[in-house]
Structures are given as structure tokens and as C-alpha cells.
Amino acid sequence: MPSLGDERGSTAISEQDIEEAVRKILTWIGEDPTREGLSETPLRVTRAFKSYFSGYQQNPEQILKKTFNETAGYDEMVMLRKIPFLSHCEHHMAPITGHAWVGYVPRDRVVGISKLARVVEAYANRLQIQERLTAEIAGAIERALEPLGVAVLIQASHQCISGRGVRKHGVDLTTTRMLGCFRTEAVRRQEFLAMVNADGAD
Secondary structure, three states: OOOHHHHOOOOOOOHHHHHHHHHHHHHHOOOOOOOHHHOOHHHHHHHHHHHHOHHHHOOHHHHOOOEEOOOOOOOOOEEEEEEEEEEEEOOOOOEEEEEEEEEEEOOOOEEOHHHHHHHHHHHHOOEEOHHHHHHHHHHHHHHHHOOOEEEEEEEEEEHHHHOOOOOOOOOOEEEEEEEEHHHHOHHHHHHHHHHHHHOOOO
């Protein structure tokens, strides 16, 4: 598997380099990276980062490439509700945890429902801000499927506000992206939001 550095065309950085960087951070915060409880932490953190940021090695639009045309004329909204995700903010690398609601109105093609969840995951597994994450998910679906409309709503909690700075707990952020008929037709938009609210989202 290529390193994340290779994937983005930058200077290759080995896993050993990352482990050494983690040891330096542990030393900087006042810990002893050689003690028993921390001796394997650099390796574990390196593996965790490969998982957290695996989205850089995925092409979300490629995930949506396989579609199905045999829909029997279905032309109502398709919606995958309350997709859980974990991301990290690009400002503090603090966790963002939340759910995404993704809907689209097909023109003549539909996609396997698991692919919608994988698109959310691919974009979430990168350094993000929630506004961009919302727009990227909607944009990929619009480009790949060319539907009549796409709607995405994300509701998430950010540890950069709960775990540092103002330290406000129980606060979440809601963002939406409406494209096509969801932007131009109030009835379509209301239908989407009603289904979101049925899940208990604010």
C-alpha cells in the first residue's frame, strides 16, 4: 500500500518517520515514550492515522461509477438516513462525530445504497471542515449520477469546541447542501427535511 505522501505526489514519508514524530510529541508533552504503557503507542498511532485519513486514497466519484438503469420509471426521492461518520477538523485535528442524511431524485439511474455511505466515509476520512464535507458529498453525487437533485444534511459534534477553547459540551453543527430540484422546489426540500426530522435531528 503506498504511503499517504506518495498518493498526493509529495516527498515519501515512511511509517518509521511517523512513529518517531509521535515519540517526539510524547516527549514534548512530558511523557516518557519508552515506558511500558507507551512503548507501542507510536506504532498504534501510525496505524490509526492510516485509518483516519484513508479517504485521501479513495476516489468518491469512482465509488459511484456502477449504476443501475432498471428502475421501472422510479422518479421519487432516494434517501439514506443517519449515516454515522468520524472525521477530523483541519484546524486542530480534533475529532468530528456525526451523522449524514443523503438524498437524491434519480433522472434515469440509481446507485447501490451502500455506495452513498462509502462516499460519506471517503470524504470524512480526510482533514475537513463540515461545510466543505457537506458540499463535497453532494457535488460527487451530482457529477456521478446526474440526478434531478441532491440533498445532503450533516449534523455533527466537534471536539475542537467541546474539548478545548470555550469547552462547550452538547453543541452540534448542522449544515445542508441542496442542488437541483431540492434547491428550486420547496416541496422537494420540505420532503427531505421532514424525513430528516423524523430521525430526531434538530
